[in-house]
Every structure is written in C-alpha cells, then in structure tokens.
Amino acid sequence: MAHVILSKKCTACGSCADVCPVDCIKHSSEDSQYPKFYIDPETCIDCGACMPECPVNAIKDEKDVGSEDITEVEVNAKFFSEGPGYGED
Numbered sequence: 001m002a003h004v005i006l007s008k009k010c011t012a013c014g015s016c017a018d019v020c021p022v023d024c025i026k027h028s029s030e031d032s033q034y035p036k037f038y039i040d041p042e043t044c045i046d047c048g049a050c051m052p053e054c055p056v057n058a059i060k061d062e063k064d065v066g067s068e069d070i071t072e073v074e075v076n077a078k079f080f081s082e083g084p085g086y087g088e089d
C-alpha cells in the first residue's frame, strides 16, 4: 500500500514533497502528460506526513481511495514506471 495524490485535486504547490522523509513525491516541469505531483508506491512508507501539508486535501491513503478515484492509484504508479519518475527535479 501507499499514499496516493488525487491528480484532479492537486494544484502542484509542492508542499507535500518538502516533508516526505523518503523523497518519493515528484513532479515533472516538462512532461505535460503529468502536470501534477505523484507518489511512488514502491518507495512510500505510509508515514502520513504529507497529508496535513496539502491545502486541498488531495492526498489519501490508498486503502481510503474510493471507487470514483481508483484510477488515480495507477496514474501515480505510471508516473514512475512509464513517465519521468525520478528523472527530473
């Protein structure tokens, strides 16, 4: 399990990335397919530190992601498996 950023809510402010102890919240400034921040599910340790930092409540524990947002789990993972991942800032 991991935490998940709901891309339709994320405003790409970056606040969550600043507090992640394992530095697994990333974004791409160049790939327009991935305009928001995403959490690497392989590295996230489920500490929850990012959640209170988000001003728009866009971060959820994967187990709490509802059926209406379930595709976001794959969107976050794809950023790292097929998208820029850790390749940029």
Ligand code: SF4
Pocket: 002, 003, 019, 020, 021, 022, 023, 024, 025, 039, 043, 044, 045, 046, 047, 048, 049, 050, 051
């Ligand atoms: S739950 Fe913890 S490890 Fe996972 S993305 Fe948030 S701050 Fe990082």
Ligand code: SF4
Pocket: 005, 009, 010, 011, 012, 013, 014, 015, 016, 017, 037, 053, 054, 055, 056, 057, 058, 059
């Ligand atoms: S704190 Fe929230 S709005 Fe800001 S980048 Fe993180 S998930 Fe997106």
